[in-house]
Amino acid sequence: MLYSKAFIHTLKEDPKDIEAISHKLLIRGSYIYTVSSGIYAYLPLGYKVLNKISNIIRKHMDSIGAQELLMSAIQPIELWKKTNRDKDLKDIMFRFKDRKNRELCLGPTHEEEITEIVKKYISSYKQLPTVLYQIQVKFRDEPRPRFGLMRGCEFIMKDAYSFDIDQSGLDEIYNKMFFAYKEIFKECGINFISMEADTGFIGGTLSHEFMAEALIGEDILFYCKSCNNYFNEDICPNCNIKLEERRMIELGHIFKLGTKYSQIQGAFFLDKDKKQKPIIMGCYGIGVSRLLPAIIEQNNDNKGIIWPKNVAPYDLVILVLDNNLLNDALEIKDILIKKNFEILIDDRNESSGVKFNDALLLGFPYILILGKNYLNSKKIDLEIRKTNEKLSLNKEELLNFLNAPNFCDSKNV
Secondary structure, eight states: OBGGGSOOOOOSSOOTTOOOHHHHHHHHTTSEEEEETTEEEEOHHHHHHHHHHHHHHHHHHHHTTOEEOOOOSEEEHHHHHHHTHHHHTTTTOEEEEOTTOOEEEEOSOOHHHHHHHHHHHOOBGGGOOEEEEEEEEEEOOOSSOBTGGGBOSEEEEEEEEEEESSHHHHHHHHHHHHHHHHHHHHHTTOOOEEEEOOOTTTOOSEEEEEEEEOTTOSEEEEEETTTTEEESSSBOTTTOOBOEEEEEEEEEEEEEEETHHHHHHTOEEEOTTSOEEEOEEEEEEEEHHHHHHHHHHHSEETTEEOOOGGGOSOSEEEEEOSGGGHHHHHHHHHHHHTTTOOEEEEOOSOOHHHHHHHHHHHTOSEEEEESHHHHHHOOEEEEETTTOOEEEEOHHHHHHHHHSHHHHHHTTO
């Protein structure tokens, strides 16, 4: 992709009245556009990152046998009345009536709908276990949207639901999900912790929360330097010392629901003895759109974003500092594309300072520079965004570097 043709429109200055670093950088880098308070559009760069995160999630969900579907955004209130959650969530629900006077809402979550779907098609123990998931927009009437994508009126979530015949089956898939979540967050380049948590309005018998430390975190935990653990109280139960307050972002939450929804909604199956029993359920959520700011909060400097390789919109940006070198840049691009690298070529008629500043702001993992050094010695300057390490390589050396095991490993940082 040529920068001159790309829909990238960076800002030199921080936008006013924005608190979070991640929010500032997403706006400055033209990753997102503010439609209204708490409502955002994903511009091409932001949408590329969002898709990479989503595909990482899909890979790990598919690896444990989950199947993807897509449920409706509009739901009848009747569905929510079955579980009484129309009252529990009344303050955050977007509710309205259609022309037929039906009471509807924009789905804030999908436990009720998925239970109705499974109830329709599952009737025997032979059809269990099964796990279904979706990646979809949710809607909540937030009283105070803040921190950009962190807390908005609409957001993208991965929600999965498991259905089994007994508690041991639920325990097995719960453990698989727990491990898959760890792998997802690692692959996205996030430092995170997991701990047992309250089940809240979702309900159930047990839940675990996955959280990342960040200045804009809305949850508070206490950290012990001595034993390297996090706790809900401010004195370490292991070391008996005062703990440090740390702010955390919730990334994901998994729940053992048991029969909370299946019993109320009549989702039953016949066991081996032809006895009718309620399906045992679990649910597993990840705030997909929330991962963008979470990643940036942990991966930035005073120059801009530092994307981990697996979620970066482009692997490499080639800065063409002399118009006569565009063909050389295109040649390098063609070679790298064959090796599955995504390349942006900055061919704009701008100063080298502008090109460098934009490359650093946008956070591409590697910056290749074609300028005086290349004209004089055919050496390509390479800068590693995360470490600021600078190398000077000819084409052959560049390819060897990009093909080296250490480079391949660095794709997962």
